[in-house]
Structure formats: structure tokens, C-alpha cells
Amino acid sequence: MTKQRVVILGSTGSIGRSTLEVIAALPEQFEVAGLAAGINWQLLAEQARQFRPEAVSLVADQPGRSLCDVLPAGCGLFTGTDSAAELVRKVQADIVVNAIVGVAGLKATLEAVRRAKRVAIANKEPLVVAGPLILAEAARHGTEITPIDSEHSALFQAMLGGSKDEILKVYLTASGGPFRQWTRERMDQATVEQALAHPTWQMGRKITVDSATMMNKALEIVEACRLFGLRTEQVLVLVHPESVIHSIVQFRDGSFLAQLSSPDMRVPISYALTYPKRLAGPAKILDVYALRQLNFEPPDIERFPAIELGYEVVRTGGTSGAVVNASNEVAVDAFLNGQIPFGKIVPTVRQVLQRHMIGSADSLASLLEADNWARRQTAALLGVCCRAGRAV
């Protein structure tokens, strides 16, 4: 069997590192063809020395010669804002894993969808910001999209139990984040440290804050509707603090199929790479005898109004996903920098969405324009400095 060539966009982040662990555990199946990073050039170089990709890319260009010196001989290097997209264009790959947080990876995703056989999507932006565009390109090029987000991987797996028209509803489970049992008043004044203390998952900072506001569920609602062609009323949220059941599919005959695993991203990463096969990987295996108790509760929309924004984006379409995503990025950044209280994140995003004149989402340019507009608006509303997109 020839090895599958994998390009990882966002290799130095949490998902990128886990993806490399999966690949290291399956050396007969996969080889690393390319690695794209944002600023962490030391780790990128280390990864390149271990996995020997054809080329790597780095958004930041500060390291200059230092990076060249530590890359293995013959390893190509692209730098600058468009370096991830360039890497995808230049390095032939069977699978591109997209784990770039933020809108920064959008261009590279579109390139990947046009070139690779499969794009495994770990970040929410491709489908939230540019879902219809990405999916249309994937359909045109016959590219498979496999989800890495644990909830969507769970749905993807549970859906094997029936055909699409047999699916009645899906339940995206949510840990409820660190503030599940906090009052709204207490939550409004939560510190960065408190927001980053996620009870079950070890993730990046941005995503961990999204889990605390439950904005992550809003984005996941959009992803689920688009990826699986579901209507908003079919996609529900179920709070499940233990994060063991990663989502549930309800079929019309009264059967529900659920996927369970340890809260270890190497499980969905592995499946996104090996689908439709399953191979033993490095993931921590769930001990069902240690489960003891699993809890479930409806989400509290009063305390977590972010959830509603997900449904709104699906219903509104167009540039609304780009606006919510960009506004949320800026607001979360401001919160992480100590510039705004936690309680200001979601109301700000809503306010920016309300001010937005929804446009068509048929080109990357119009989406990036909406993204930019939302960033400026959000920054202005919050009185913070505006940055165009997050670094990779």
C-alpha cells in the first residue's frame, strides 16, 4: 500500500501536534508531505526534522535565516501571509488537515479542496465563514470533507447507522464549559484564568473561551447544518458535562446512535484520516467501567445566548457567518488581553451582526470584506486596536 501524503495546516497548534502523534503511530499508512505554521518556527523546525516533509511554511518572516539553518536539508520553505496556501499549491497531498485557527486558513482551505483527495477540517471557520463556497468547490472537485471537531466526527460516525432521510435530529453535546453552573452575574466578571479552566478538554485558548461562552456550539450548529445538510430545527444542543458522548443522531424509527470516547482529539483526528477504515492509534482509550455516571441537561439560553447566534447564521446565510466569526475573534482576543469583561463578548458579536448588511457569500473576496468590516466594527465598539485576522 502506498502511504497517504498528508499536509497539516496549523501544525504547531494543539490539533496539529495531535495529528502528528497520530501519523507517528501509523507510519505504514501516512507520511507528512508539508507543514504550515504561524509564528512558532522553533517547533516547526523540530517537526520538520522528525517528519521530513517536502516543504514547510511560516506566516511570520522574522526568523529569516535562523529557520533555514535548522530545517533539514532539502526541505522547502514558504513564508508570509499566503504561505499556507502556497504550500498547498506546491506540495502534492492526498489529505490536507486544516487546523488553522481563525479566518487565516480560509484561502489555504479553498486551495486544499481544489487539490487534495480529502480535506480533514478541524477548524470551524471554513464551514462557518465560507461553508457554501467550500462545499461547492468540494463537490466540483470530488473532494471528501471529513470533520475533526469531536462533535461532528461523532455525528459523521453515528450517521453510518442510517441514510440521510432517516435522520430526524442530531444532538450536539456540550460540556457546558467552566461556567455551566455559574450565574450570569458571576460569569460576566469571569477572569481569563477562569475562562481557560476547561473542565474536560485541553484545547487552544481561543477555542476554550468559545467553550466558556458556548459560542463554540453556535459555530458547531452552523457547521453541522452545512456539512450534513440539516435544517436548523434538526440540530439541537445537549449539555453533557463529562464530554464522553460526543454527539447523538436520532433516527426516525426511534433509535439513537451516539459516539463515545475519551476527550482526546486523537480519536476524531485518526478517524478523519483513516475513514472509512479504523486503525489502532495513540488515543487514550475510554474505560466504560470507570464512567459511573453521565449527566445531561438542556442548555440555558438565558445564560448562554451565544447558542442562538448559530441558528441565526444558518437562517440568514450570506456573509453572516463571516461576521459572527470575525467579531467573535476580535472580542475573544480583547477579553484574553484583559481589555473587556467576559460578559461583553457575546452581546458585542450580536450587536455587530445586527449592524451588518448581509451580503452574498459567493466569493472569498466578499467574505473577507465582511470579515474585515466586522473586525473594524467590533474593535470600534470595544475601543480596542483592530488586527486583520489572527496569525496562524
Next chain:
Amino acid sequence: MTKQRVVILGSTGSIGRSTLEVIAALPEQFEVAGLAAGINWQLLAEQARQFRPEAVSLVADQPGRSLCDVLPAGCGLFTGTDSAAELVRKVQADIVVNAIVGVAGLKATLEAVRRAKRVAIANKEPLVVAGPLILAEAARHGTEITPIDSEHSALFQAMLGGSKDEILKVYLTASGGPFRQWTRERMDQATVEQALAHPTWQMGRKITVDSATMMNKALEIVEACRLFGLRTEQVLVLVHPESVIHSIVQFRDGSFLAQLSSPDMRVPISYALTYPKRLAGPAKILDVYALRQLNFEPPDIERFPAIELGYEVVRTGGTSGAVVNASNEVAVDAFLNGQIPFGKIVPTVRQVLQRHMIGSADSLASLLEADNWARRQTAALLGVCCRAGRAV
């Protein structure tokens, strides 16, 4: 679409009645071709008037003319010990649902496997007593076997998530029955009423007692190993008092798929009939928002030693399944008749199995001989009267 012709063996029992409810809800898909009952001729006649089968059968021959008088015109009637098997031979069917409690339905099951396109098995005896024989016949005739037992239906559904060699283990969930939290001493003296007070499922009396001893899990272990070709070490029991998760499949990549539903047998019955499709039926739909809490614990082998008998039957093979099943039937009967204490059921079965000289299971005759031997032995041990097989 032509309707699927269904024959129901054991139509007046709990599963039989639920099967008719499923069929009544799906009149475009199914029609009743035949109904086989044991003694309840009044209900059989009522079912015949509602569903207009080609013929019915009744083991008991007491009703005589009374039954003939109330059957719809043109409905054939077979009576006597072999009447169910005769019904299967004479009435052409696409699907035979086998829901005859006890070894009585074995001959009819073999006939069904040779004639129908699909045999949906609700009773445990075909696979426990005559698994290799039944499965060999099914393979020879290309007959599909679909499970109705909720645990095996759950496994059957969850296994759609991967291929056979990707399955590491399966967990048969068990409610733990009414005595889950009882001490062994208290359990030993449990009354019939207490044993029949099942916390979650409404089932027949024999099966409800099997759930109280957890002998049902022993039989299910045998069924699972045989039906899915699993080794004993792959089949585990997980106590889950709420009976919402009906079983779990563990794949080698760290993913687990579980099937959930209300504890309503119409869910697995419906799937066994419509597989691989799923159709909306009459089953009570689970409200995941009402779940609140699901609990799990390892089974207590000390208090429920019956479980171990399941593994022993799989390891031993031959006539051991027939012996355990028959001995258990007699012992449960004696308990239900107030002749022996609850605590005597399982030790008696074990004792009978120990005394048994394991024979080959390659013919129905040798299996029925072992069955008979075990009944006589058990009756003698318990000092009760011996009956050859249970009435349907």
C-alpha cells in the same frame, strides 16, 4: 413496492403483540402471512380477524371447533406440537419473526431459516441451544438473521460504524434487574412478585426472572458471540440501570458507538423488519432532555454468578447451551410455581451443566436429547415434576 409477507411465531406473547403493532403502523410495507400461538386461542383469533393471515397455528388442541368458528373465513389452521413448524412450511413468507419463548420454537426456526429471506430472532434459544446449526443453515440458504433482543439489535446497529476486524469489544448493557442492589442473602429468599418487578422493561415472566438472576446476560453473551462471531473475551457486561443505552461497540481506534432508545421493544422489532432501512413506527420516542443521568457499574459476579455460565457455554460449545437453557427453564418454572427459592435457580443450572457429558450439536435430535436430559436432571434435583419443553 410489494409488501413483505411476515409470519410471527409466538404472536400472542409480548414480542408477538408488539410486532403486530409495528406491522399495523407500517401497512404499506408489511402484511401478516401467518401467526403461530401456543395456548391463547382467543387472542390468536382476534389477531387473525384484524390482520387476515393466510393461516394460523396453535399448539394446544383443546379449543377445537370454538377456534374454527371465530377464525375469519379462509384462514387455515394447524394445531398440535409441530404446528408452528408446519405453518412455516406451508405459508410462504419473506420474514419470519421468531418470538416463541423456550426450546419449543426450535424446529420452526430451522424451517424458517430454510425458507424465508430473513429470520428476525427475538428469543434466545435458537442461538443459545442451536446456534451453530441455525447459522450454518442460514449461510447455506443465504438467509439473513436479524436480532430483536434489544442488546443485540443495539450491537447490530452500532456495528454499522465499522468492519468486523475493527471491533475490539462489545459491552452488553444490563439493567441489573430488580435485585441489582440486594445482598445475596436477601436475593436468595426473593418472592416471585419481587422477581417480576422489573425496574425498566415490561416483558414476559420467564424473561423477567432471567433478568433478575442475570441469566439473560449469560444467554445474551452466547448469542452475541455466535451471531457476531466474537470471542468470549470480546463480550463484556456493563450494568446500566436506566436501560437507555442498549449496548456499546468499541472499535480499535478508540471510538465507541452506542445505540439508545426508550425501553420499548417496538424499536428493535421495527429495525429487524425494516433493516437496512429505518421507518417511523409506533415506538415511544426517547426524550434526551429528560435523561438527566445515566449510571454505569461493573457487574457483580459474586451476586450474579449466572453471567459466568454464558462464557462457559461459548467455550464448551456442543450441547452445553441446550443444557443450560433447558435446566434454567425448568428451574425458573419451579421458582414461578413457588416450588423453589430464587437462590436455587442458578446453582441448580450450574450443577446440571457439571453433570452433563457434552455431546455434539450437529443435529436437532442430539440437541433435543440434551435438552430433555437437562430437564429431567433439573426436575430430579429440585424434586419437581418434569415437563418436556414449555408450551408456546
